[in-house]
Amino acid sequence: MKYLVLAMALAAAGAAHAEGGTDPDWPCVQRKQPHLSLGQMWTGPEPDEAARSLAETPEIAALADRLEQRRLPMEQAEAEIAEFSKGADNQKLTALMLAIFQRIEPDRSALISGIARYGHKQVDLAKRIQERRDRMESLQKAEQPDFDAIDAEEEKLDWDSRIFQDRHQSLTYVCETPVILEQRVFALARAIAAHLQ
Numbered sequence: 001m002k003y004l005v006l007a008m009a010l011a012a013a014g015a016a017h018a019e020g021g022t023d024p025d026w027p028c029v030q031r032k033q034p035h036l037s038l039g040q041m042w043t044g045p046e047p048d049e050a051a052r053s054l055a056e057t058p059e060i061a062a063l064a065d066r067l068e069q070r071r072l073p074m075e076q077a078e079a080e081i082a083e084f085s086k087g088a089d090n091q092k093l094t095a096l097m098l099a100i101f102q103r104i105e106p107d108r109s110a111l112i113s114g115i116a117r118y119g120h121k122q123v124d125l126a127k128r129i130q131e132r133r134d135r136m137e138s139l140q141k142a143e144q145p146d147f148d149a150i151d152a153e154e155e156k157l158d159w160d161s162r163i164f165q166d167r168h169q170s171l172t173y174v175c176e177t178p179v180i181l182e183q184r185v186f187a188l189a190r191a192i193a194a195h196l197q
Contacts, residue, residue, distance in 0.1 A: 027119030028175035034112050036182065038101050041189045044196050045090055047098045054095035055102065064099035067188055070180065078191045085195035097192050101185060108181045115174055118167070125164050132157040 026032045038047070047055070054060055063084060067077050085093060136153045139145060 023116060023119075024123075026116055027122055027171055028115060030175055030179055032112065032116070035109055036101075036105055036185070038098065041101065041182075041185045042094075042097050042193070043189070044097065044193050045094050047094050048091075051091050051095040051098060054092055055099040057095075060092070060095050060099050064096060064103055067096075068100055068103045068184070070184060074184075074187055074191075077188060081188070081191045082195065085192075088195070090196050093192050093196055097189055100188050104181055104185050108178050111178055111181070115178070118171075118174065122164065122167055122171075125160060125167075129157065129160050129164060132160060 023032050045051075055064070063080065066072060067080065081096075084096065088096070132153055136150060136157065139150045139153060
């Protein structure tokens, strides 16, 4: 019964999103924002062509590769930014921010697309669970029930329900990941902007 409630809740959530004009496959509480812009995160100078070129230099590219890693604690990232800023002007700092953004944004966008596909699969699975329940009920109401068929259908229903539940439980973590990436970009942007002259 709890699986049916979950299936119906997910289907209802999809319908509510569809009525609101958002993506009906989006399973997260967080609002879907497929792409970020640098301007949302960065209060410093807008990158010009020189900053774009600098963002691709080995020094800045290597530092950006390191800073974008979530396993690197923010305190350490801030210390590395402070060290870099000692020999960097505003253009180099802007280039570093651009290089970081160019690494995190595509990963985050791909993750958002994956979550939408995940949501679509959950809606499809919820429908399949309901169809299996309906089929079982129909088999049970027959004048001479086919108990082998009922058992087989129940086994499939249990399997689908277990998959649905496992996916549903991991959904919270999956949905938080884009937010974690946004927060990292924003925190790095603030740390870099603190050294602008």
